[in-house]
Amino acid sequence: MNFSEIALSPEIQKAIEAEGYTQPTPIQAKAIPEVLNGRDLIGCAQTGTGKTAAFALPILELLLLDQPVHKVHHKGDKQKRSNTPIRALILSPTRELAQQIGDSFDSYGRYTGLKSTIIYGGVSQGKQMQALRYGVDILVATPGRLLDLMNQRIVSLNEVEIVVLDEADHMLDMGFIIDIKKILSTLPEKRQSLLFSATMPSEIVKLAQQMLKDPVKIQVASVSAAADPVEQQVYFIDRKYKTALLLRMLDTLPMTSVLVFSRTKHGADRLTKELNKSGVPAEAIHGDKAQTARQRALNRFKERRSRVLVATDIAARGIDVEELPYVVNYDMPDAAETYVHRIGRTGRAGLKGTAISFCANDERDTLRHIKRIVGNNAITVKTPESLPAWTPRDPSDYPEPKVLKAGKHEFIPAFHTPIKPLSKAGAAVQSILKDTSSNKKSKNVQEDSYDIEHLISKKEKSSLSDSESVALKLKAEGVDYSIIIRATGISREALIKL
Incomplete structure (x- = not known):
């Protein structure tokens, strides 16, 4: 017709x-x-x-x-x-x-x-x-x-x-x-x-x-069916490594324009800040943003002046972007229908699209429900190792790749972490440990030798009585949240409130 x-x-x-x-x-x-x-x-x-x-x-x-x-x-x-x-x-x-x-x-x-x-x-x-x-x-x-x-x-x-x-x-x-x-x-x-x-x-x-x-x-189409042109992928990854995986993909895949879904407004702002800090032009859009700011962010994304648009589900309603090749579920949605609606942003007008989901351990139940709705074979399980080799923008900022032990988690990928943030964390922790711990070994540790596992061991060996105080000082130093959480044992929610 x-x-x-x-x-x-x-x-x-x-x-x-x-x-x-x-x-x-x-x-x-x-x-x-x-x-x-x-x-x-x-x-x-x-x-x-x-x-x-x-x-x-x-x-x-x-x-x-x-x-x-x-x-x-x-x-x-x-x-x-x-x-x-x-x-x-x-x-x-x-x-x-x-x-x-x-x-x-x-x-x-x-x-x-x-x-x-x-x-x-x-x-x-x-x-x-x-x-x-x-x-x-x-x-x-x-x-x-x-x-x-x-x-x-x-x-x-x-x-x-x-x-x-x-x-x-x-x-x-x-x-x-x-x-x-x-x-x-x-x-x-x-x-x-x-x-x-x-x-x-x-x-x-x-x-x-x-x-x-x-x-x-x-x-005209089942609400439980994803659009045919959309290739669906899922990466099992610990929550603390999601940003690193996204940055890795932005470096290695042809992601010229990406819509990233965050479950919360704060999460959208935090991720946008981290992306911009890493040299990736990004904008956030959610209900707490003023209308002028939301429209400006959307226009910049449509005009390809920003590469990534981080959005909550409610704010994403009405976003109509032509030729959007990638959608990333940074946080898994709460419902299968929301998943279908999210990935429907790509693969429009007969064009091919790719929907990538980051699934943490506590999000597996949601994924199982989604698979029951869209079909168990509709989503391809991928691993970070299957990506092309990662060449950072500035190799001098990074050490040689090393595997980080995952503890009880069974699907943590191998990542290497920038020296500069860790060095900054090391300096901050070293200073704090001098004030809060009688463990004099901390004074002999050189700043550049700090990595995530070392920070954790320092925390365990020290006699810190107020982890929130330590976390607050690290936060003031501009240390990455994921490092603070592992170094102090404080929850992300508690850290945000500090």
């Missing part, structure tokens, strides 16, 4: 052609005719399947066909549209996704005369309020900012004809369910409702039953 075979107006067909599209994706081919027929719809499709166009195109068509002549807004038209009601509402969980949806409506609706705008939190309300007062046909919004403007009586939804709830599963994850119900309660009873979700947990099914009337259900 081609787009030319779908009953869309010439204005919309022209925009589709300008975008370079000829054939609809499966979700588009199935959803567009149903929406055009006025049906409520549940669409279940993983990321990268073209679901935004699956609702944007028919919404534009329906609004265009039923648009009063005096409300048509052509480019360059200075006529005020303050009386133009909002006729279509699209709810999005994140600012990034809202912007992506808004861009799609702008692109596909460029020749229709229909006006759309985006509202979201984290920025000033001024320009958003101005756009709303000018009048819009289509509003793309995040729930929090929409409710805020509704309470100020700046937004009225009394004449909404079509509502879309996009990424419904993550709306629930982010705690928007109460806000969504408040918004839906203000909409006209007679309306068309569409719900799209990458996964369909029981809560989403219940919400769909409440908001939809006799919906058609479309599922």
Whole structure:
């Protein structure tokens, strides 16, 4: 099927052609005719399947066909549209996704005369309020900012004809369910409702039953199936060596552009700092970042000015990067569905992609569950030894490779560690041991002889009574967290709080 075979107006067909599209994706081919027929719809499709166009195109068509002549807004038209009601509402969980949806409506609706705008939190309300007062046909919004403007009586939804709830599963994850119900309660009873979700947990099914009337259900691909063009790999590695393995890969593999997933906001910031410190341009994006900072980081990544984008799952929603060859799960996700959603960022539009996961010992149960969902043979187990030989950027910074003993851990790879950070740690520990230990042997140890195992032995031989005090001093010296943890026995969580 081609787009030319779908009953869309010439204005919309022209925009589709300008975008370079000829054939609809499966979700588009199935959803567009149903929406055009006025049906409520549940669409279940993983990321990268073209679901935004699956609702944007028919919404534009329906609004265009039923648009009063005096409300048509052509480019360059200075006529005020303050009386133009909002006729279509699209709810999005994140600012990034809202912007992506808004861009799609702008692109596909460029020749229709229909006006759309985006509202979201984290920025000033001024320009958003101005756009709303000018009048819009289509509003793309995040729930929090929409409710805020509704309470100020700046937004009225009394004449909404079509509502879309996009990424419904993550709306629930982010705690928007109460806000969504408040918004839906203000909409006209007679309306068309569409719900799209990458996964369909029981809560989403219940919400769909409440908001939809006799919906058609479309599922073009199992949410438990990864995209075919994606090669999936997993490396079993101790958590403390994950950064070293990532740096090694960045040195040896053609990773020109990499999206790295971190489980926590702090973890994303810490990894980004370590990558930049090692000479790898990296940006972090998560919910604690200001909107301007998030957009700047995303733009730098898209423009290839930064090589690595470290993101949390929530912040990654709406990130649409063409030709993304690698996705790395630095931390394993909590659910198999999240894993599928993550790796769906690569291997888009028929291009090949590689998804690499770093699995620590305490993450093995998660991996087993993922394998049950995506298939036991879908993920190839790799070892660091199978990588090409690692040639550091500055060989003088590193000693000869040596195997580090792993203790009880059974799958620790061999790595060599930079002398400079260890030397710095050695100097710091030596100074601290002089103050806190009666073990005079520490005074005779030369700074450059310190390595991780030596630091640990020093800790064990010393009579340190306050490991937190030692850790705090090492932290102040700028010593790497992994070294401090092994040298003092303090947990990462406790170290972060110091």
